[in-house]
Amino acid sequence: MDFILAPLQYEFMVKAIGVSALVGAVCSLLSCYLILKGWSLMGDAVSHSVLPGVVLSYSLGLPFGVGAFVFGLFSVISIGYIKSKTRIKEDAVIGIVFTALFALGIVLVSKTPSNVDLMHILFGYVLGISNADAIQTFVIGLITLLTVLVLRKDLLLYSFDEAHAKAIGINTKFLHYVLLVLLALTVVTAIQTVGIILVIAMLITPGSIAYLLTDSFERMLGVSVAVGVASCVIGAYFSYYLDVSTGGAIVVFQALIFVIVMLFAPKYGLFKKRQAN
């Protein structure tokens, strides 16, 4: 019991655990849509592309989320544009765009040496999160969470059968952009916790774990969120006791759950399949 309560005496730990839990929920909710729609790479692209935005925000004294959001959206819009106007295939376009923006961010960091800690942006630093950043994360996280919850059935239909959605007069273009905006917002919320490199794990792993465990989408959302929140909270504890990177601990823990589920899931686990054959 003391093991659980001791860290909560520190305000920074309460803050870190709260923010981590919310980030876990937001990322894992969205991850269900991304893996079903085949947008995992898009998550990778957006997360890397926000780097120049974060750096510019810090040097201009803006909330980091503003720049991150702008560059996140810029990346998906450029990917869509380049793909439609050239003969280059989508995966190559994604690779070009996000590495270019990421590299731009690295260049900008080296030109603004003062208050930007590259390691914190890349790998997160939730134990040292400022009040302002915690509030910012909370507000954006809640907006994202509520939007997904309200639109969850439309987004599900859009992911499953876009043609039917269009045929019954649902605005699929709108849903497409909503999903992209949600992705950008989610990355913004996760920057402080796991950083822009590891956020991709948060956007893929919880949904994949849940997908191996259930055939019902509603349950998949629930399982994914449970995994996301649990791994974020447990990761935060681990990093407190072992004095290791919080983001790293969260993602390693999630990967462990994934391996266990992949092996032992009742219906889709590897062992199950071998027995059945």
Add this chain to the structure above:
Amino acid sequence: MKAMAIEVKNITVSYDNFVALENATFSLSSGSICGLVGMNGAGKSTLFKALMGFIAPNSGTVLLQNLPVELAQKRGIVSYVPQSENIDWQFPLNVWNVVLMGRYGKMNFLRSPSKVDNEMVERALKKVQMFDFRHKQIGELSGGQRKRVFIARSLAQEASVMLLDEPFSGVDAKTEAEITKLLLELKDNGSTILISTHELTSLTEYCDHVILIKKSVVAFGKTKDVFTPENVGKTFDGMIHRLAFGNVPVDIHH
């Protein structure tokens, strides 16, 4: 005069500089099954897209139950039964929830099903004899059952115009017979059904009308009038009319 369920007048659709469909005209009344026959790239899917409002024709008009496509969409008049290859059968959805999607257009913005919605889904599933499978994940179904689920979705949608995209590709003869029987029943209840197909051998058994298409409409009319070796030959560049009329069940692509 009876109102037309589908009325297509002189539509032309082009992408960039490529004309996919030129000056196509046909119309179908309620209670009809029409085969849409042509080679790949002949404009079948373009015509479907125009009917569903995915693309706006460069010229000409499309009316569904006397309404422009956009209004018809909003009222759920058109339904689409996709080709099996275009569906991810591993998707975590059961039969009930797929059919319930047919009702989304009639629900509030949260898409919470009302009592009527649930009743319509139940009725649709019973009609296609899939009610007992309602809790099954869609990937666990056979080819024919999968088709029936999507037809049930159209029924739940209460769509009066149904578009089926290659419903018989990769389906065995028994399943094909089952599905055509179901479609004939729907036709008798007043549905207008447009089926794009390569399967010419059995087409005469269930299609009362045929559209032969090759960039433009080669021939349109009652099956017995226009489904002639000559017209089919024109549609397929003379490649297969011997097969289609020799009673040999051969898929034209092999």
